[in-house]
Amino acid sequence: VFCYWSRHEIFRPEKRPQSHAALEGRARLLPFCAAHVHFCWPPAQRCPKCHSDIAWKQSEGRGAVETFSIVRRPAQAEWKGKEPYVVAFIRLDDGGRILSNVVGCAAEDVRCGDRVKCRFVETTDPELGLPVFEPEKSTA
Amino acid sequence: MIADPLRLLDCSPVSDGGAAVVVTSADRAGKGRKKPVRVMGAGFATTHLHLSAAPTLTAHGAGLALDRALSFAKRARNDIDVALVYDCFSIAMLVNTEDLGFAPKGNAGAAFRDGEFRIGGRLPINTHGGLLSHGYPGRAAGIGNLIEGVVQLRGEAGNRQVANARMTMTHGMGGLFATHGVLLLEQT
Numbered sequence: 001v002f003c004y005w006s007r008h009e010i011f012r013p014e015k016r017p018q019s020h021a022a023l024e025g026r027a028r029l030l031p032f033c034a035a036h037v038h039f040c041w042p043p044a045q046r047c048p049k050c051h052s053d054i055a056w057k058q059s060e061g062r063g064a065v066e067t068f069s070i071v072r073r074p075a076q077a078e079w080k081g082k083e084p085y086v087v088a089f090i091r092l093d094d095g096g097r098i099l100s101n102v103v104g105c106a107a108e109d110v111r112c113g114d115r116v117k118c119r120f121v122e123t124t125d126p127e128l129g130l131p132v133f134e135p136e137k138s139t140a
Numbered sequence: 141m142i143a144d145p146l147r148l149l150d151c152s153p154v155s156d157g158g159a160a161v162v163v164t165s166a167d168r169a170g171k172g173r174k175k176p177v178r179v180m181g182a183g184f185a186t187t188h189l190h191l192s193a194a195p196t197l198t199a200h201g202a203g204l205a206l207d208r209a210l211s212f213a214k215r216a217r218n219d220i221d222v223a224l225v226y227d228c229f230s231i232a233m234l235v236n237t238e239d240l241g242f243a244p245k246g247n248a249g250a251a252f253r254d255g256e257f258r259i260g261g262r263l264p265i266n267t268h269g270g271l272l273s274h275g276y277p278g279r280a281a282g283i284g285n286l287i288e289g290v291v292q293l294r295g296e297a298g299n300r301q302v303a304n305a306r307m308t309m310t311h312g313m314g315g316l317f318a319t320h321g322v323l324l325l326e327q328t
Contacts, residue, residue: 040192048193067197070144087143089192099192 030098030131032057038096041131061118062136063092070107078124086110090133104134149272150230157277159284169328177293180307180324181213191316200317202239206309209322217241220324221305222292223263224285226313227270236311236320237265259302267292267300282312286323293327 030039031054033047039059040048047054068088074080086102088110102110103121115136120129142151162172169176185201185208188194210216223242227233234248242263243251251257257265268274268288271281289308291297305327312321 042190042192044190048189069146070141072141072143089197097192099190 029056030059031055032059032096036095039092039094039098040096041098041100059092059118060094061092061131062094063090063116063118063133065089065102065110065112065114065116065133066091066097067112068102068110070110088133090116098131101132102134103132109135146229146231152228152271152276152281155275155277157275157280157284159277159280159287161283161286161290175294176328177290177325178328180215180326181209181211181322182324183208183210183212183322184320186319188318189315191318194317198235199239199245200235201320202236202311202313202322203241205320205322206240206311209309209324213324213326215307215324219307220263220309222267222289222302222308223257223265224267224289224308224310225265225270226282226285226311227266227272228276228281228313230272232313232317233266233270233272235317236313240309240311259300264302267297267302282310285312286310286325289323289325293325 030041031043032039033049033052033054035052036047036049038049039057040054044054046052066089068086070084070086071079072084074083074085079085084107086107088100088102089097090100091097102114102116116133117136118131118133121132123130141147163179166176166178183205185204187201187204191197194200206217223240225233225236225240227236237243237248237251237257238245242248242257242265256262259267266273266285266288268284268291270285274284275281277284288297289310292302292305292308295301295305307324307326310323310325312323313319314321
């Protein structure tokens, strides 16, 4: 997956979480705005609400599906063959709304309000993890 | 189905195209071969950059941009004779039409079905078909809406002409409901 935001300052080697431990699926490190007490994704150089500094912080990685769509026609070549897939806004319990995917279940089974938990998947950049969400019940 | 619940005809067709307007002083405008229209007011509003940071997912900044343009122009909403609303997708048309104050929240769909926004209706919207029917040539799409406003004010719209169109409102949008611009044009 091409990540335009991987050029953001917080992804520079000295600012990245160590070897991006997030990839291992345990650390759940996400960009965080302390001033607004929320996580954000896609990542930004500055808090999208108040322009405060953004730092990496561990999230509990639990939340609920706020809204979603099932994509039937991928817009980018990288996603071809993965349709149908779910693009969703997730409300994290520890603050913030992030853009992500719901995986690990049939796209047709997703509902607004579903409880989900975060895991990271690999991208074409070996050092970057992409947070996705799966239903809490199937992985408890 | 493209992306639930949007089907093929809910999405504006990406197309080739171009558009341009000439902006000049009132003095020079009168010397052209075409009848000029007057820019009465402009307004902009940005509520977020990425949609994930939007204050709500059901109302955005179009109405605030229109309020600012009306204040600039010293005009009121009911002075608008034709509205050109940015409709990259059918849902954008509904949300923006409501945010602009032309229908109560949740009622734009019913108002369209009842013919309130057709030519001869309460407020004709997107007389040229908008992005959904006229096409989506990238950045030129928004200027296409502006040009339809000019065509209506000049009385050159043929069988889609709105009778006595004296003021038009053109609304444009950038990003995912992020940035809204409104331009009010009036007959000279």
